[in-house]
C-alpha cells in the first residue's frame with residue numbers, strides 16, 4: 001500500500017478548516033493508503049504555550065482523529081514527542097538547510113510579526129521539524145490544506161539536497177513525497193472576512209466554527225456570518241468571497257456536487273440559506289461530537305491507541321533515521 005503522513009498541532013480547538021482541509025480527506029484516504037497521522041506537540045511549543053494544557057490538547061487531537069473516523073486498526077495515530085527520532089532528524093536537517101530557505105517562509109514571517117522580540121529559533125525551525133516528520137515515514141503523499149504548500153515544497157527541497165549531497169543518483173537516501181491538496185476544502189475562509197482563511201489564531205471566536213461547538217453556537221455563528229446585499233447565491237464571484245465560502249461549506253457538508261448546490265441555491269436569499277447551512281453543519285458534526293466526548297472520557301483507551309501508534313511508527317521511523325545517519329557518515333552504534 002502507498003503511504004501518507006500528515007499531522008495537526010495541539011494548539012487550541014480544531015475548526016472546520018482543519019476538518020475539511022485535512023482530517024476528512026485522511027478518513028477517505030484510509031481505504032487506499034497506509035496512514036501515519038501525528039499529533040505534532042513539538043510544533044505546538046514554537047509559540048508561547050501553557051504547560052498545563054499541552055498534554056490535554058494532544059489527547060483532544062487524537063480523540064478528534066478517532067471521532068472523525070480514523071480507524072486505529074488501519075491507521076497509525078501517535079504523538080510526535082513520543083518518538084525522539086523526529087527531533088534527531090530535524091537536527092541533522094538543520095545542518096544541511098540554508099538559513100535563507102527558512103527566512104523566506106510565509107508562515108514564519110506572519111507569525112514572527114506577531115511575536116516581535118520574542119521570536120524563538122524554534123519558530124524559524126518549524127518547517128525543518130515538519131520535514132523530519134514527513135521524511136521519516138517516506139510517504140508517497142502528504143495530504144494538507146493549501147496553507148501548507150510552501151512547507152511541503154521545502155520538505156521536498158531538503159530531501160533533494162540531502163540526496164544530492166549524500167546519496168548517489170541511482171540510490172537516493174530519502175524518497176521525495178508529493179503534496180496532496182484537494183481543491184474542495186483546501187482553504188476554508190473566516191466567517192467574518194471571506195478574504196482571510198479560517199484560523200485558530202484569529203482573535204475573534206466568531207470567525208470560525210470549532211468542531212466541538214454546540215448546535216446553538218454553530219447556528220448563531222452562521223446567523224452572524226458576514227454576507228452581502230446581492231440577490232441570489234453563486235460560487236466564484238470575486239466580489240462575493242463570503243458567498244463562495246458559505247456555499248462551499250454547504251456543498252461539502254451536504255455531500256453534493258458544486259453544480260447541484262449552485263442550482264439549488266441560485267434563487268435563495270440569505271434568510272433562507274443560513275438556517276439550511278446551519279442545520280446541515282449541525283447534523284454532520286453531531287455524530288462526531290458524540291464520539292469525541294465519549295473518547296475524551298476514556299483516557300485509558302486513548303493512551304492504548306497512542307502507545308500502539310508509537311510502536312508502529314517506530315518500526316518505520318527508526319530505520320529511516322539510521323539510513324540518514326549512515327549516509328552522513330556517523331559511527332555506527334556498537
Ligand code: TYM
Pocket residue numbers: 005006007008009010016017018019020021022040043129130131133134142143144145146147148151185186187188189197198199
Ligand atoms: P495546523 O495544525 O496549523 O493545521 C492542520 C491542518 O489543517 C489545515 N488547515 C486548513 N485547511 C483548510 N482551510 C483552512 N482555513 C485551514 N486551516 C488549517 C492545514 O493545512 C493542515 O493540513 N504545519 C502543519 C502541522 C504539521 C504537519 C507535519 C502537517 C507538522 N508536521 C507533517 C503535515 C505533515 C500545520 O500547519 O498544522
